[in-house]
Amino acid sequence: MVSDSRIEPIVGRKSFAAVAINSASKAGEWIKTKLGGFTSLNIKSSPGDLVTEVDKGAETMIRNLIMTHFPDHSFLGEEGVEPGPEASSAALRDVMDAEYLWIVDPIDGTTNFVHGFPFFCVSIALACKGEVILGVVYDPSRDELFIAEKGKGAYVHGKRMRVSPDAVLRESLVATGFPPYGGAALPLNMRQLLAVVPKVRNVRSNGSAALHLAYVAAGRLSAFWEVGLNAWDMAAGYLLIQESGGRVTDMKGEPYHLGVRNVVATNGHIHDELLQVLQSAESEGEPGTGTPFKHGE
Template sequence: MTRELDTARELAIEAGRLISASLGRAAMVDRKSAVDLVTEVDRQAEALIKDGLASAFPQTPIVAEETAGNERPSGPYWCVDPLDGTTNFVHGLPHCAVSIALVGDDGPVVAVVHDPCKQETFAATRNGPATLNESPITVSGAESLDEALLVTGFPYNRRRHLDFYLTYFRLFLGRARDVRRLGSAALDLCYVAAGRFDGFWEWGLHPWDTAAGWLIAERAGGLVTDFSGARHDPWEPQVLATNGRIHQAALEILAEATAAAGNPP
């Protein structure tokens, strides 16, 4: 997988140059909703990545955020988020990422998440270590929620279902050391991998949000599942990623929150 990893890394860094050059200054081209934004840089970065992948691997389908359909491709496919954290980017907040994964029948096999603002490149392959700027990383050693720093996000339908999502937030905030909300699921997963966060949960995600970060977190020693503890499926809308040590405690809080919040929107 060396060629695939090298290609993904090179394209992520090249797309990152577009992003960092336009931070806070890109023209808006679409508003899917008041909180779901698309800029010209999203589309330029996606086109750059798709063209590069199609040239290098013409037989491999590409699922990308701005042009994706709703069907899972058969066989291996590339999964691309050209700019994860668009709202941060629009407001000039330097926290966003390019996410590229090659996904096989049993999950991702190559993953790159590049933060152009901090010049941090997270990467992993199915049989290799998780790395940050090519140095190995591992998850934290936190043993309990009391000592855990968690991170979460809220989906684009949050205004209509605020009480539902805040039920989860309140329960975790009352049990963990603290909770953050940074605005990039790809980086949230990588920060779990690097031991900066001890756990991450979120509703309403898509394959391009989690495919790369999932592999990076797992190869760093983390555990990534759905809210019931089953292995993560990036085509399902929920994810829990932890250092493994606090996973069961987090699952118990998720079960409590699900019982209290009722059926998901």
């Protein structure tokens, strides 16, 4: 890609994009060698929220590679944050106003990695004063690297990505994910699923938000929604979709920002229709109470 010095200065002969690609690729290659060979497995917040020494090692690798070139930049990685939504929100607030902030999920889809299910990825984003300007998602199992730079398009295998042309929900393949935390998030997600399934061609749930978002950008999915995500799950994927002609909002339809936790990402054509279905499910509230879920976007 042609470098744009306005948002991508060259430091030590390395551009932001080059460093992100190199970091994601090296970490992804190392992660793949550890598939089926991790030695420690710990539960963070729930049985569905896992971490291994490979997650931590990959994050350390990525951090070191980035900081070698950009030592003055800030860094927000999943494994450096205590589990739970409150801790995640607090960690983001601490670095939200940084001039340059790298946002990293070393393995998005750790549960898949643990079980040998080949749907996980490395996600790296760079935000400038809160605005995402670079996103890289690398899938080591398929050796696919998705990249977007603000204003310069999104690419996979060197080819420009475009979102799907599907015009209505009934012709769409969509995806979702299930929150690992307890409370009201899972019941809301299940109500949404029940509402969406009859209105679409089919639904997938493969366990990696970042890859699902990349698939929306590539036109392989028409939409993705999930409750209770974090900035490191979404930041790179958001820009991939934005630069591929799609649309990303919270569940109220407000534009995406780093603090969004409940996301709706689509090809743009079906966005309002999907939002309406999801909002109708939310308005039903908790079973037996009539109280709507407060999602705190």
